[in-house]
Amino acid sequence: MSAEQNPGVGPLIGSIIIVLILLLGGYYSLKTIPSPAQVPVDNSNNQPVPVISAPIKPPQASTEIKDIEADAKDVNVASLDSGLENLDLLIQ
Amino acid sequence: MKKILLYTTLLFALPFVTLAHAGHDHATTTEMQKKDEISKQLEDTINICAALINKIQDLENRVLQRVGILASDGSLSDEVQDQIDAKRESLDEVLVSANDRVNNNLPKLSDLVLNGDKPAKPVKNFKSEVSKIKVDLINSHKLIVEIIELIKKDMLIDDNTATTTDNER
Numbered sequence: 001m002s003a004e005q006n007p008g009v010g011p012l013i014g015s016i017i018i019v020l021i022l023l024l025g026g027y028y029s030l031k032t033i034p035s036p037a038q039v040p041v042d043n044s045n046n047q048p049v050p051v052i053s054a055p056i057k058p059p060q061a062s063t064e065i066k067d068i069e070a071d072a073k074d075v076n077v078a079s080l081d082s083g084l085e086n087l088d089l090l091i092q
Numbered sequence: 093m094k095k096i097l098l099y100t101t102l103l104f105a106l107p108f109v110t111l112a113h114a115g116h117d118h119a120t121t122t123e124m125q126k127k128d129e130i131s132k133q134l135e136d137t138i139n140i141c142a143a144l145i146n147k148i149q150d151l152e153n154r155v156l157q158r159v160g161i162l163a164s165d166g167s168l169s170d171e172v173q174d175q176i177d178a179k180r181e182s183l184d185e186v187l188v189s190a191n192d193r194v195n196n197n198l199p200k201l202s203d204l205v206l207n208g209d210k211p212a213k214p215v216k217n218f219k220s221e222v223s224k225i226k227v228d229l230i231n232s233h234k235l236i237v238e239i240i241e242l243i244k245k246d247m248l249i250d251d252n253t254a255t256t257t258d259n260e261r
Contacts, residue, residue: 011094018101022108029111033118063157065247069240072151077144077229083137084219090130091215 127206134202134218141194141225145187148232152183155239162243172246176239183235190228197221 062068159176162168168176201221204214 011096015096015101022105026108026111029108033111061154063154063161065158065240065243068151068154068158069237069244071147071154072233072236072240075144075147075151075229075233077226077233080137080140080144080222080226083133083140084222087130087133087137087215087219090126090133091211 130211131202131206134205137218137222138194138198138202141190141198141222141229144229145190145194145225148229148236149187151236152180152187152232155236155243156180158243159239162247167247168243169246172242175242179235179239179242183232183239186228186232186235190225190232193221193225193228198225 159168159173163173198218198221201214201218205211205218208214
């Protein structure tokens with residue numbers, strides 16, 4: 001049975017080929033779209049730095065020199081660096 | 093037959109459109125999550141700067157209260173008092189500069205990071221501003237420590253003088 005004898009065979013074969021191509025394309029697209037679990041998120045390093053740690057004791061308002069000196073030693077300016085490092089990791 | 097072909101093609105094109113849409117949605121969600129994390133990190137950095145400035149200001153207030161008490165008792169020499177005044181002026185200037193950077197410059201730069209197409213350059217500017225604040229904080233901390241040392245030194249000299257006087261007696 002040739003295509004000339006049955007005019008519906010040609011378009012049918014064409015449709016089947018198109019469907020196969022579309023199915024292959026769909027499968028390829030599914031494989032290329034990353035699932036949410038595959039998104040690389042480094043939680044160990046990207047944890048935001050806590051703004052201010054909860055005070056263990058109420059803030060001292062003492063005006064004694066030794067108390068002020070002790071509190072001055074507790075000031076940690078280096079805590080800013082870890083925040084900037086986290087920012088770098090997020091921007092990359 | 094042509095209609096069947098057309099409908100078949102359209103029917104199988106539909107999953108493609110759905111897939112493309114799903115992919116776009118996923119990319120948008122990931123982008124938004126990342127933006128949220130960056131926004132939180134920027135906010136945290138600004139808050140850390142503000143907290144450190146508050147801490148330095150608190151120390152300054154307490155030191156100045158002590159200086160006031162010592163001055164009213166007459167137990168602080170004029171020379172040390174003048175040195176403390178000079179350092180206090182420098183300290184105020186540094187803190188005003190740091191406060192201005194934290195309250196005005198950092199929020200503006202933070203907006204540029206979040207709303208700009210290419211965040212790399214605004215991030216660089218943000219980091220540069222934070223570095224300047226860090227320098228201000230280090231300098232102000234140093235001035236506080238110097239004021240404390242001046243007070244301690246003056247009190248120690250007074251104590252030694254008193255001890256000598258007691259011994260002489």
